[in-house]
Amino acid sequence: xDTKTFIIAAVIKIALVVFIMLTGVAYTTWLERKVIGRIxxxxxxxxxxxxxxxxxxxxxxxxxxxxxxxxDYVHKGxxxxxxxxxxxxxxxxxxxxxxxxxxxxxxxxTALQISGMVSSSGGISDINIGLLIxxxxxxxxxxxxxxxxxxxxxxxSLLGSLxxxxxxxxxxxALGLSLVGILLLSGTLSLRQIVYSQSGNWVLGGxxxxxxxxxxxxxxxxxxxxxxxxYAETNRIPFDMPxxxxxxxxxxxxxxxxxxxAMFFMAEYVNMFTVACLATLLFFGGWHGPxxxxxxxxGQSLLPVVYFAAKVFFFIFLYIWIRGTLPxxxxxxxxxxGWKFLLPLAIANIIVTSLIVAWGA
Amino acid sequence: MVHQVLFIVFGLICVAGAxxxxxxxxxxxxxxSLVVVxxxxxxxxxxxxxxxxxxxxxxxxxxxxxxLFVFVIMLLxxxxxxxxxxxxxxxxxxxxxVIILAGTVGWMLVxxxxxxxxxSISSSNFGETHQIARLLFNNFLLPFEITSVLILIAIMxxxxxxxxxx
Numbered sequence: 001x002d003t004k005t006f007i008i009a010a011v012i013k014i015a016l017v018v019f020i021m022l023t024g025v026a027y028t029t030w031l032e033r034k035v036i037g038r039i040x041x042x043x044x045x046x047x048x049x050x051x052x053x054x055x056x057x058x059x060x061x062x063x064x065x066x067x068x069x070x071x072d073y074v075h076k077g078x079x080x081x082x083x084x085x086x087x088x089x090x091x092x093x094x095x096x097x098x099x100x101x102x103x104x105x106x107x108x109x110t111a112l113q114i115s116g117m118v119s120s121s122g123g124i125s126d127i128n129i130g131l132l133i134x135x136x137x138x139x140x141x142x143x144x145x146x147x148x149x150x151x152x153x154x155x156x157s158l159l160g161s162l163x164x165x166x167x168x169x170x171x172x173x174a175l176g177l178s179l180v181g182i183l184l185l186s187g188t189l190s191l192r193q194i195v196y197s198q199s200g201n202w203v204l205g206g207x208x209x210x211x212x213x214x215x216x217x218x219x220x221x222x223x224x225x226x227x228x229x230x231y232a233e234t235n236r237i238p239f240d241m242p243x244x245x246x247x248x249x250x251x252x253x254x255x256x257x258x259x260x261x262a263m264f265f266m267a268e269y270v271n272m273f274t275v276a277c278l279a280t281l282l283f284f285g286g287w288h289g290p291x292x293x294x295x296x297x298x299g300q301s302l303l304p305v306v307y308f309a310a311k312v313f314f315f316i317f318l319y320i321w322i323r324g325t326l327p328x329x330x331x332x333x334x335x336x337x338g339w340k341f342l343l344p345l346a347i348a349n350i351i352v353t354s355l356i357v358a359w360g361a
Numbered sequence: 362m363v364h365q366v367l368f369i370v371f372g373l374i375c376v377a378g379a380x381x382x383x384x385x386x387x388x389x390x391x392x393x394s395l396v397v398v399x400x401x402x403x404x405x406x407x408x409x410x411x412x413x414x415x416x417x418x419x420x421x422x423x424x425x426x427x428x429l430f431v432f433v434i435m436l437l438x439x440x441x442x443x444x445x446x447x448x449x450x451x452x453x454x455x456x457x458x459v460i461i462l463a464g465t466v467g468w469m470l471v472x473x474x475x476x477x478x479x480x481s482i483s484s485s486n487f488g489e490t491h492q493i494a495r496l497l498f499n500n501f502l503l504p505f506e507i508t509s510v511l512i513l514i515a516i517m518x519x520x521x522x523x524x525x526x527x
Contacts, residue, residue, distance in 0.1 A: 075389075078389070078393075127412075128412065128489065128490075129412045129413060129415075129416045129490070132413070132416035132417070132420065133416060135416075135420055135424075136416050136419035136420045136423075136424055137419075138424075139419070139420055139423070139424025139425060139428070140400075140419065140423060140424055142424070142428050143393075143396070143428065143431070146428065146431055146432065146435065147389075147393075147431075149435075150389065150431075150435045158435065161435070162432070162435065162436065165428060165431075165432050165435075166432070169425070169428060169429070169432075172424075172425075189490055
């Protein structure tokens, strides 16, 4: 593939993926309000369109039309920079996430991944530090929250952002360590290679167990840690201390209005998607699923994307379900849980996994 | 060609960030300039093919250490520093010293560019995670372990200092 076609394909992929992602974000808010409504025995949005389906559109229009307030006594530059930083950093992580194998349209074959490339021999290559890029981008995302609270020059914002930064720094450790087990099993940092190493079924003592070769089975402890740390990392209930509305008005985005608030909102939901995608790729076999050979070739190449999307949807639904079920932790409980329970458990998981891997080698 | 253009762009961003770090009066602005320096350094590592080091640079320096800096500045609510008129020692010793040092290094590099030789990046998977791991855990195992003991001592120091006295 020459440079020109590569760049054109990359631009098309970026536009398409960002469009799908942001539409997904908009409809996740709709789904969340509907599901939470049902859990709390009410209807959720019903007025705009059938089943309230046009509600996200109406919300978007409202966000754009509202007055964009810039309070006095804020640090102007950082106040404007912070929401942009949060949204951009959350969107960058999609660039390394693979959605499926390859797709051939009008004679051009391209990988179903923004940063993926198909070589002339047909092999697919992607960034071989994909997982580290996601971790790095997430750690930079903390600045968006921290700077928003500080530049607002308001006590609620500052308290919210101090809580948020402390929480995100603490849980980043457990999150990173929970993934080491996967790296030990797969031996690579490339997300595509990790998915490839999960193809087929588990074989025990020479018998095909018909259980898919997903890493959730040997790494159930790692998955548990990852899920909890990821909830804390995205500031969602039961770990939504940074924006605890009963204590802090709205936390770090108290002073924000209009599109600037919308950017924080979108960043939070895009982060939820990233976390769900990562859980799918690392623990649930990515786009692997039963083959349906009766489909036409284009359907065959899109089927993995459907499996991938279904698994991601499951995790998004889990997010909403837990939000409707669990109350908020207390702040000291949260910190103690992260440092005294999750971190030692993650280290124990690494030791056991590496012993088993070393024994098998 | 593309590599050289990118190197110049990120090199300039890096130097501009470093100068801004010194010029800014507010600690938060200085800390954020340092983040820009770290990020552009990591992109220069990436251009050299050292992708693992680049990622670690972002995760550890820009993502962890600088976040703690910003966190502490926010917590202490440090205000903008006052401008002084500068010390005489800096003017009469520091500035000439820097100029002499920079001039000497620049002159040596320019005049000796023919004699300095070059480093060839021999294997194709230079800078890969596997390579670095092999170096760390075979050739440089002892320094690596000693470093880990040093870090352990630092952690123990932090625990002792942070312990509440009863």
